[in-house]
Amino acid sequence: MAALSLSPRALYEEVAELLRQRIFERELAPGSWIDELKIAQDYGISRTPLREALKVLAAEGLVTMKVRRGAYVTEVSERDLSDVYHMLSLLESDAAGVVATTADEAQIESLQSLHTELEAAARPEQQDRERFFEINERFHQRLLEIADNRWRDQMVADLRKVMKLNRHNSLLKSGRMEESLAEHQALMAAIASRDAALAVRRMQEHFKNGLEAAT
Numbered sequence: 001m002a003a004l005s006l007s008p009r010a011l012y013e014e015v016a017e018l019l020r021q022r023i024f025e026r027e028l029a030p031g032s033w034i035d036e037l038k039i040a041q042d043y044g045i046s047r048t049p050l051r052e053a054l055k056v057l058a059a060e061g062l063v064t065m066k067v068r069r070g071a072y073v074t075e076v077s078e079r080d081l082s083d084v085y086h087m088l089s090l091l092e093s094d095a096a097g098v099v100a101t102t103a104d105e106a107q108i109e110s111l112q113s114l115h116t117e118l119e120a121a122a123r124p125e126q127q128d129r130e131r132f133f134e135i136n137e138r139f140h141q142r143l144l145e146i147a148d149n150r151w152r153d154q155m156v157a158d159l160r161k162v163m164k165l166n167r168h169n170s171l172l173k174s175g176r177m178e179e180s181l182a183e184h185q186a187l188m189a190a191i192a193s194r195d196a197a198l199a200v201r202r203m204q205e206h207f208k209n210g211l212e213a214a215t
Helices: 001-022 036-043 047-060 078-102 105-122 129-147 149-166 168-174 176-192 196-214
Strands: 063-068 072-073
Touching: 001 047, 001 168, 036 047, 036 078, 047 149, 072 149, 078 105, 078 149, 078 176, 105 129, 105 149, 129 149, 129 176, 149 196, 176 196
Parallel strands: none
Antiparallel strands: 063 072
16 A cells, blocks of 8 residues: 555656656757647656646746646846846855865765866867856765755755746856856855865855856
8 A cells, every 4th residue: 555655756756857857958948838639648657646746846936837827937137137147156156155064075085086077078079058057066966965054955956946047047148167167166166275264255256157148
């Protein structure tokens, strides 16, 4: 009985993840209507778990439910983006200060290793934006893991899902990848020198510049 009671939940969560990735990959574009009947047919499921999945995505801000019109992929306004970056700046700059104060050498080395991967992805001869996005996300996630505050982690995870709706715009700006890498270098230097106040400022600058590039 326990397995049977868990299966519907597992199904809608799986559907939510499939749709989440389609949204992030722009297969379902911002502002587009989500054809529930077609998606249910494509996945071979009833509309009940699909609607539960859409509720999950709506709670994350990725989907907007419109009365008598159905579900749409959320379009992020400049105000939305500004608000999201502002909150991420507050939360992640605080985390950077904690890491500069409390991280051990092995933890700092794990951040440096990810930063080295970022440098490789940004090299002119083999520049790989998608890989840069992926490593950048891992870097920020690792910093949050080291800072170790599950409430902050939960808030950042939700905010970053909304930010991903606009993620391609920022690094497509000419020279932004190189600027982002330089900002990471400055942040790493502050953390390595155990300067918490400077680490906070560097992370704030990183988000400020990221927002300017994204809008």
